[in-house]
Amino acid sequence: MILIMNGFLVNSGILMKSFEENDFKLAIEALIEGPGYYIFENAFTEEEVFEAKRIIKKFSENAQSATHFHGAHEDKIHLQRRVWNLLNKGQVFVDMVQHPAVMNVFSKVLGKKFILGSFAANRLLPNAPGQEPHVDYPYWDMHDIDEFPSGINAGFHMNCQSLISLHQFTAENGATAVVPYSQKKGVYPSEEIFEKEYIQILTPPGSLILFTGLIWHCSMPNQSKSDRTSILGQYLPKFVKPMEDLSKSVNKEVINNCSPELRQLLGIDLKYPEVLEESDAGNAEGKNA
Ligand SMILES: O=C(O)CCC(=O)C(=O)O
Ligand SMILES: [Fe+2]
Secondary structure (H helix, E strand, C coil): CEEEECCEEEECCCCCCCCCHHHHHHHHHHHHCCCCEEEECCCCCHHHHHHHHHHHHHHHCCCCCCCCCCHHHHHHHHHEEEECCHHHCCHHHHHHHCCHHHHHHHHHHHCCCCEEEEEEEEEECCCCCCCCCECCCCCCCCCCHHHCCCCCCCCCCCCEEEEEECCCCCCCCCCCEECCCHHHCCCCCCHHHHHHHCEECCCCCCEEEEEECCCCEECCCCCCCCCEEEEEEEEECCCCCCCCCHHHHCCHHHHHCCCHHHHHHCCCCCCCCCCHHHCCCCCCCCCCC
């Protein structure tokens, strides 16, 4: 899509850098067997980053919305702003959500009909305190292990995340912290171990970081004088219930214009749960169905 902004021609549909099969292979290995994350630097153009920041700023100027993992800093919660349901807020987000690296890598880690559970922004204003170390939905309340099936482990992944850095991410402005290889533990983070073992992922603006939701991670305090914003995509195997109710909230226009990739992400062709007594008679499952 071509946009004209402040006299500049902006092609929000064109990706700055294209990646190859081998990059995807390395990313899959990194997520499953390696450190649990992989960085695609400069995956998005300056224009896309500019447009995304502009829209996120507009939607988060005054609004306070639902957020997570701020138990220790209730008094500063206004310094961290979320913008939910980004797919309704601009074509740039529709493009970002289905980046080829996301589609290729996550189809191997999560299964080829994987879906989207959330696409939202996390804007940290100066002095935002960052988050508690955590794992992501659906593992995020694993601190109460009794809510989970007995024997739950990291044998396969029920969440992958994309994180797009819209600013240069630095130690000062709260670049995302992770504990490499912690996704293999399959347990809720220990704050003590996190403190000793975390590293921060430093990236230029427009980078795409892929990681598994089981990696111990969090946003760190923003001690700089400017904003630090990320876009977070949550991707799930086809059988995990999404966190944002996208089937109710994504606009008809977005759905009517969606690519096959976005159609898959929105789970439009998935059948279950189904009212089976009203379904066509006959065999619907099995190798020959
Ligand atoms: O913005 C970040 O660095 C990460 C945020 C995050 O992990 C979350 O909100 O679940
Ligand atoms: Fe997270």
